[in-house]
Amino acid sequence: MSTRARRHLSAGDIATYILLVLAVFIWSIPVLWVLITSFKPRNVIFTNPPTLFFLPTLEHYVTALRTNGIVESIWHSLIISVVSTAMAMVIAIPAAYSFARLRFRGRGALTFYTLLMQMAPPMGLLIPFYYALSELKLLDSYTGLISIYLTITVPFSVWLLMTYFMEIPVELEEAAAVDGASRFTAFLRIVLPLARGGIAVTTIFAFINAWNDFLYAVVLSGPTTQPATVAIFSFLAAEESRWGPFTATGVLIMGPVVCIALLAQRHIVHGLSMGGIKG
């Protein structure tokens, strides 16, 4: 293989490269087009065929940020995602550790429930959430939304963290126990530092899942807590489609997630294969 690579490109290699470029195009163009359109002057957005040549402008970002509720909605998204992610980790780390290490009655059944909750269609759980929050007068409240988001983030975090904890050799903790460390000390001093990478990846996924959520938000939030994924509809709801501010807001929603993904891309592939992101 290595000797062949040094020679000239064969026809097969060229075909493979064409396929590679095509794949990159197919999967990146729709995303890049949102970015490109967000900088297009208003009169250039609706041209047939769409054009790549224009003088970039920031007008749509200004319009979007001045639109009633958009800045607030991004702020709401941030509060809800950060708080629910932090709370999820506090609950999920010890739970995942005990699933990975302890043998107790019902462990198998409980693991299955965790998986089921992680995979259950949100629509299959939303109705009792809605009913409960409306009875408790918690619709359109941070308390209500964040508690419900825990049902997305906790089961998934437990499931993913468990695999990281299981990769840590149990002998390390046994050695610590021989040296007189309690189980809790061993967990704090040995397991947690070793699982740092896994905890970071899980945190990223919990955040992305909460940040991207739409279905729970559209039903359970209201004017005072509406996140950006719901607010963005306001640009396309009316008869006239305001593509400019829509794409600018889209870029603001995608921005944080894209930055995180670029920084941690290798780890993210593992998390994805564990079912980390929901469609």
Added chain:
Amino acid sequence: MISPSILVLLLIATVPLLAQVAMAFYRLDLIGFRPNGFVGLDNFRAMKDDDRFWQSLSIMGIYTVTSVVLQLVIGLALALALFRPLRGQAVLRVALLLPMILAPVVVGLSWRTLVLTPNYGILDAFTQAVGLGSHPWLTHPDWALASVIAIHTWQWTPFAFLVFTASLHAMNPEPFEAAMLDGANSWQRFRDVTLPMLRATIAIVVILRTMIALRAFDAIYSATGGGPGTATEILNLYAYRISFTSLRLGYGASLGTILLIITALTSWLVFRFRQSR
């Protein structure tokens, strides 16, 4: 510290589930004149004559099967074709990662506007440029169902690709070399060596992708809203409309219960698969 967290998890994981199933046995209309209360199996009996329910179930079936098969075939073909030392792998990985981590709502809305709008969308401009013409991508029932399947396939084929690429890298090269020495051609090597070795990966991809397809809501809701009419109304969307547009929470809960049963069966398969490894 440990047992309280399991208790919280148990609460989080079971209470909504039980509440959901319990509500399926009640009539809970937020508008209308019929008295609310326990109705036994009435909601499930009503489903039997509800054409829209059966239609949404079959649309969900078409949507799920088609998109999973497409993801599997395209993902595997691409992984095999690109499985050789290439420059630009890193660019490909980033390009493939993006669709999966972006908010499905933003993806659905972007396709509805920037990609599929006749004349102004990039895909429509492309099909016009190559002589395939402009199409009512989201406004004609047949095109709309194909379009939402295409959006889902676009968003999730990268997953199949990445998983297959990873498992091709982890494979033992010896059987390939042996087959090569025995003079097997590339199709025979694929059919008799690669495919059997990938069987476990294929199974896990199919199961996981099926579960994600069964959860689909955001992208369809934002691209077509279930329309035109009910042409792309999968069971998730029908349950949503019954519960939060018609405000019939009990009947909505019974539709949700059907969804949960389908998911539970699929989850059980995943669980058994993990245990047996």
